[in-house]
Amino acid sequence: MTQRWTQKGAVVDGTEQSFPPPLLPPPPPPAAGSWGPAQWAPPAPPKIRYSSLTGLTIAITAVAAGLLVGWLMHLVALVNQRSLINDVRNGVDVTIDEADRADGFVAVTAVLTILVAVAIFVLLIVWLWRAWGNAHVFIGASSLMSKGRGWAVGAWFIPFANFFLVPQLMAGSWRSADPVARGYAGWKGLSVTPWVWVWASVTPLLWIANSAARDPADGAPIEDFLRANAFNMASAVLGIVWAATSIGMVRSIAKRQQEQAVRLAIAPA
Numbered sequence: 001m002t003q004r005w006t007q008k009g010a011v012v013d014g015t016e017q018s019f020p021p022p023l024l025p026p027p028p029p030p031a032a033g034s035w036g037p038a039q040w041a042p043p044a045p046p047k048i049r050y051s052s053l054t055g056l057t058i059a060i061t062a063v064a065a066g067l068l069v070g071w072l073m074h075l076v077a078l079v080n081q082r083s084l085i086n087d088v089r090n091g092v093d094v095t096i097d098e099a100d101r102a103d104g105f106v107a108v109t110a111v112l113t114i115l116v117a118v119a120i121f122v123l124l125i126v127w128l129w130r131a132w133g134n135a136h137v138f139i140g141a142s143s144l145m146s147k148g149r150g151w152a153v154g155a156w157f158i159p160f161a162n163f164f165l166v167p168q169l170m171a172g173s174w175r176s177a178d179p180v181a182r183g184y185a186g187w188k189g190l191s192v193t194p195w196v197w198v199w200a201s202v203t204p205l206l207w208i209a210n211s212a213a214r215d216p217a218d219g220a221p222i223e224d225f226l227r228a229n230a231f232n233m234a235s236a237v238l239g240i241v242w243a244a245t246s247i248g249m250v251r252s253i254a255k256r257q258q259e260q261a262v263r264l265a266i267a268p269a
Contacts, residue, residue: 050137050261051130052268053254060123060250064243067116071239074109078236081106082229089222106232113239120246121156127250128152132169134257135176137266140183147172163207167200174253177260193256195249202242209235 081102087094132152136145147169155165171192181187213231216224261268 048137048264048266049269050134050257050266053127053130053134053250053257056123056127056130057250057254060120060127061247063116063120063123064246067113067120068240068243070109070113070116071236071243074106074113075233075236075240077102077105077109078229078233082226082233085222085225085229089226120243124246124250125153125156128156128166128169128173131173131253131257134261135173138176138182138257138260138264139187144183144185144187146188163200163204167196167203170196170199170249170253174256177253177256179260179263181260182264193249193252195245195252199242199245199249202238202245206235206238206242209238 084094084099084102129149129152132147133149136142136149139145151165152169155169156162158165172188174192174196175181175187175190178187178190181190209231213228213235215228
């Protein structure tokens with residue numbers, strides 16, 4: 001038997017025989033928890049996120065500042081109007097043009113103030129919707145929350161009860177960002193910023209003053225005009241305080257919630 005080797009194999013007695021294919025290592029066994037070759041892993045838990053209040057807080061601050069200026073202008077107009085009413089009562093001659101200009105100044109500033117107040121009302125509803133939603137995230141247990149997110153909108157539209165419900169949600173938004181609030185059953189008893197209580201106290205007083213400030217009919221006694229003007233001035237002063245406390249309240253709560261998100265390592269949505 002003659003044998004010689006070539007690149008393709010061996011030649012034995014004139015017959016070419018190829019080399020056998022090389023042996024390959026066996027595939028690795030499937031990893032634990034996997035189904036065959038396709039790897040399977042348990043789904044990652046959903047990421048917890050909170051709603052940033054920065055943009056809305058800036059908007060409310062700007063609009064509330066405009067409302068404060070509007071109330072100041074309205075107060076100036078009312079002081080001028082009262083001066084003319086007193087002149088009439090004291091027998092000082094007041095022209096029709098002077099009276100019309102004074103009443104027109106009051107009317108224009110009142111309309112502007114109402115328009116700005118509507119804008120800040122809408123912004124506060126959206127802001128509280130986000131802040132109360134963040135409270136749910138920060139507390140971390142739905143069983144500890146007595147009111148769902150829908151209350152952040154509905155509470156504004158319940159007559160008279162809104163004077164209590166909305167401040168409760170504002171206070172809850174502050175308390176939920178306390179460093180010890182997460183998972184704490186007694187979180188509703190934690191301290192609250194004074195901004196919330198001042199705002200909650202001024203709001204019904206402002207409503208009462210606005211309701212009582214009814215312009216008397218033409219030909220009414222001069223004292224009726226002075227009384228209506230006094231209620232309007234009280235409303236303007238309360239409006240200035242309300243606008244200022246609104247700024248302080250939303251900014252303090254937004255800052256506190258942002259600090260709590262950093263502590264809990266929760267990213268904004």
